[in-house]
Amino acid sequence: MKLLRIENTPHIRDVLTTQRIMLLVIASLMPAAVSSVVHFGWRAALLIGFCMVFSTACEGLCRILMKREQTIRDGSAALTGLLLALNLPVTLPLWEAGVGCFIAIVAVKQLFGGLGQNFANPAITARIMLMLSVTEDMTHWIRPGESYDAISSATPLSGGEASLADLFWGTNIGGCLGETSAAMLLLGAVFLLALGIISPAAPFSYIGTMALCTLISVLANGGDMIEIPYQLLSGGLLLGAFFMATDYVTTPITTTGRIVFGIGCGVLTFLIRTFGSYPEGVSFAILLMNILTPYIDRFTVSHPFGVKPQKGGAAK
Amino acid sequence: MRRLHGVHLPHAKSTAAEPFQPLPVPEKVLIPMQMHIGTPASPIVKLRQSVTVGECIGTAEAQFSADIHASVSGTVTAITEYRPVKGEPCKAVEITTDGEQTPCPAITVPHYSSRAEFLTAVRHSGAVGMGGAGLPAHIKLNPKQKIEHLLVNAAECEPYITADDRIMQEKFALIIAGICRILEVLEIPSCIIGVEENKPEAIRTLRKAIGTRSQITVRTLPSVYPQGAEKVLIYHLTGRIVAPGQLPADAGVLVMNVTSVCFLEEYFTTGMPLVSRGITVDGSCIQEPCSLTVPIGTPIRNVLDFAGCDMERMARLISGGPMMGVCLPSAEYPVTKTTNAILALPEPESRPTTACIRCGRCIRTCPLRLMPTELEKAYQRRDAARLRRLRVDLCMLCGCCSYVCPANRPLAESNGLAKAFLRKEATR
Numbered sequence: 001m002k003l004l005r006i007e008n009t010p011h012i013r014d015v016l017t018t019q020r021i022m023l024l025v026i027a028s029l030m031p032a033a034v035s036s037v038v039h040f041g042w043r044a045a046l047l048i049g050f051c052m053v054f055s056t057a058c059e060g061l062c063r064i065l066m067k068r069e070q071t072i073r074d075g076s077a078a079l080t081g082l083l084l085a086l087n088l089p090v091t092l093p094l095w096e097a098g099v100g101c102f103i104a105i106v107a108v109k110q111l112f113g114g115l116g117q118n119f120a121n122p123a124i125t126a127r128i129m130l131m132l133s134v135t136e137d138m139t140h141w142i143r144p145g146e147s148y149d150a151i152s153s154a155t156p157l158s159g160g161e162a163s164l165a166d167l168f169w170g171t172n173i174g175g176c177l178g179e180t181s182a183a184m185l186l187l188g189a190v191f192l193l194a195l196g197i198i199s200p201a202a203p204f205s206y207i208g209t210m211a212l213c214t215l216i217s218v219l220a221n222g223g224d225m226i227e228i229p230y231q232l233l234s235g236g237l238l239l240g241a242f243f244m245a246t247d248y249v250t251t252p253i254t255t256t257g258r259i260v261f262g263i264g265c266g267v268l269t270f271l272i273r274t275f276g277s278y279p280e281g282v283s284f285a286i287l288l289m290n291i292l293t294p295y296i297d298r299f300t301v302s303h304p305f306g307v308k309p310q311k312g313g314a315a316k
Numbered sequence: 317m318r319r320l321h322g323v324h325l326p327h328a329k330s331t332a333a334e335p336f337q338p339l340p341v342p343e344k345v346l347i348p349m350q351m352h353i354g355t356p357a358s359p360i361v362k363l364r365q366s367v368t369v370g371e372c373i374g375t376a377e378a379q380f381s382a383d384i385h386a387s388v389s390g391t392v393t394a395i396t397e398y399r400p401v402k403g404e405p406c407k408a409v410e411i412t413t414d415g416e417q418t419p420c421p422a423i424t425v426p427h428y429s430s431r432a433e434f435l436t437a438v439r440h441s442g443a444v445g446m447g448g449a450g451l452p453a454h455i456k457l458n459p460k461q462k463i464e465h466l467l468v469n470a471a472e473c474e475p476y477i478t479a480d481d482r483i484m485q486e487k488f489a490l491i492i493a494g495i496c497r498i499l500e501v502l503e504i505p506s507c508i509i510g511v512e513e514n515k516p517e518a519i520r521t522l523r524k525a526i527g528t529r530s531q532i533t534v535r536t537l538p539s540v541y542p543q544g545a546e547k548v549l550i551y552h553l554t555g556r557i558v559a560p561g562q563l564p565a566d567a568g569v570l571v572m573n574v575t576s577v578c579f580l581e582e583y584f585t586t587g588m589p590l591v592s593r594g595i596t597v598d599g600s601c602i603q604e605p606c607s608l609t610v611p612i613g614t615p616i617r618n619v620l621d622f623a624g625c626d627m628e629r630m631a632r633l634i635s636g637g638p639m640m641g642v643c644l645p646s647a648e649y650p651v652t653k654t655t656n657a658i659l660a661l662p663e664p665e666s667r668p669t670t671a672c673i674r675c676g677r678c679i680r681t682c683p684l685r686l687m688p689t690e691l692e693k694a695y696q697r698r699d700a701a702r703l704r705r706l707r708v709d710l711c712m713l714c715g716c717c718s719y720v721c722p723a724n725r726p727l728a729e730s731n732g733l734a735k736a737f738l739r740k741e742a743t744r
């Protein structure tokens with residue numbers, strides 16, 4: 001007689017898997033990726049494709065060298081490559097993008113143990129490393145339609161002129177591939193929120209805090225209210241809030257923790273944009289909050305049902 | 317009141333409209349002496365003794381136990397060691413049936429004039445919690461605390477199972493009469509029946525049967541697993557919280573499964589002890605999913621044969637629901653007092669297990685607001701202090717965390733192991 005299988009409970013599972021989550025996030029970034037190709041031309045597609053393939057290759061090689069089981073099929077490396085590409089200017093030399101992929105996958109992710117173990121967001125850390133090391137190439141912004149060797153133009157945050165409609169549709173402004181079209185990013189964000197892949201806690205508290213800080217600043221210094229949507233739509237805020245501040249691995253695990261994380265990101269971004277020497281603060285803000293995540297987690301432990309809160313924390 | 321979390325499962329209740337049909341009496345039954353929580357009963361029959369339906373074949377001196385009765389008429393052909401899938405080995409009585417199903421002549425309708433006599437009668441019925449827990453009914457019905465609400469658990473939140481649903485649709489009058497009896501004897505002022513909203517027919521039938529009795533209400537619960545878990549049910553029906561280490565009675569409520577209530581009323585009207593029960597037979601390897609009334613002790617093989625089972629495709633045989641049911645190693649195991657469903661399932665789809673991606677789904681689904689992924693990490697380190705601090709002891713192994721985990725991590729299993737680990741640590 002055929003032997004029956006003995007397994008632990010439960011005997012059924014939900015359809016969502018790690019791989020499906022990664023693929024859904026990649027899919028949600030496709031509108032932004034396509035829009036960057038429309039705005040900046042074929043080289044945007046090349047850069048995105050290169051980063052996705054090279055990141056996956058880095059991950060695969062790393063797993064082979066470290067003699068660990070192969071993980072490229074989970075899609076997380078491809079997603080990191082895509083996110084990094086969306087944080088790069090279209091004119092960046094491919095070898096520099098490759099260095100970025102290497103930093104993201106090897107230094108930030110695999111050396112710490114691979115998926116789920118990295119303390120900082122790989123794409124953001126790689127972007128910051130590139131910003132600090134090849135600053136000139138990383139800030140060579142061209143406007144849509146300009147030739148790739150055109151003289152760098154200013155981004156809206158660094159003093160360039162742009163209308164709100166330009167910011168929203170990504171027309172006529174310079175910036176990273178994924179930063180320029182708010183509409184396409186929002187489309188992807190709505191998709192992820194609707195499917196429950198990302199929780200609204202961090203992005204909403206992030207954007208809300210940003211809006212509030214700008215409002216206070218406008219009221220205190222006397223300015224135009226248009227500054228608020230301007231701040232929210234420009235730079236990498238939407239990309240950061242919906243696609244980086246929602247990264248499962250490097251942000252707090254509870255809803256309360258995620259709200260704290262978002263507020264922290266908002267305050268830091270505002271401070272850097274207003275008082276810092278860099279025009280854009282999203283990457284630094286998220287990286288700093290990534291580092292604080294274990295501490296936030298520690299202070300936002302969920303409270304079991306029916307247990308009375310105990311002072312001093314330690315239960316018997 | 318914020319509802320406790322849980323998961324939306326596919327209902328798969330394909331037998332909700334299938335009336336109970338009696339399973340033909342099997343050739344042999346194997347009746348274990350322990351189908352309840354507590355001390356096992358001791359066999360009081362001898363080899364080759366002839367028995368009749370409802371005759372007591374096992375009894376225990378201990379208070380915390382339940383009597384066992386013959387479910388068929390025939391001859392005792394063996395008294396063997398029985399090794400259940402879960403729990404300690406015990407004795408079991410094998411009866412070869414004569415096909416007559418002669419009722420025991422000693423059976424009379426029980427009479428009582430006091431609460432103590434009522435409880436004695438219940439004790440002799442062999443009644444246990446039929447939803448799966450198996451707590452002897454005379455223990456449950458004898459709380460020391462003052463009870464304000466009798467809660468009838470008819471949530472039946474696991475997929476596939478419709479045994480309670482069918483009972484409510486077919487024996488609504490007995491259920492309501494049983495509730496009235498318990499309310500009267502135990503002097504409980506009110507009763508709430510909690511039913512998940514995916515059983516509209518049962519809800520309608522019960523409401524009609526209740527009529528103008530204002531002390532009984534039917535409350536519709538959302539179809540979110542695990543509505544039927546005791547603490548969850550109590551909280552959602554009354555807003556009361558059963559603190560860790562306390563019993564429902566401490567919160568002034570008494571929870572009974574609807575099938576148990578129905579059986580008690582049947583017993584008090586006919587005198588026939590617990591000798592058969594309704595079960596759901598389903599799963600994708602079953603050709604004709606059905607609801608069956610089965611003598612206790614019937615080998616599951618007979619049930620599978622009756623419903624038509626694709627034995628080649630069947631890889632998992634589950635007693636109970638797909639969330640908390642146990643895998644049986646063979647079809648020779650008997651139907652017990654607590655078996656509410658038999659599921660024949662194929663090999664599971666293969667799913668890769670990845671590292672935890674910290675998505676937090678397990679935390680957001682845990683009805684008791686535990687942190688399964690943190691517990692898993694703590695158990696991997698065998699960190700007893702952290703396991704205690706994060707209260708792994710409260711885990712009821714409902715399986716929501718494992719169900720939702722995209723990384724396919726066995727979180728509930730880890731919690732079960734962690735609980736056992738803590739118990740071992742405590743006795744060291």
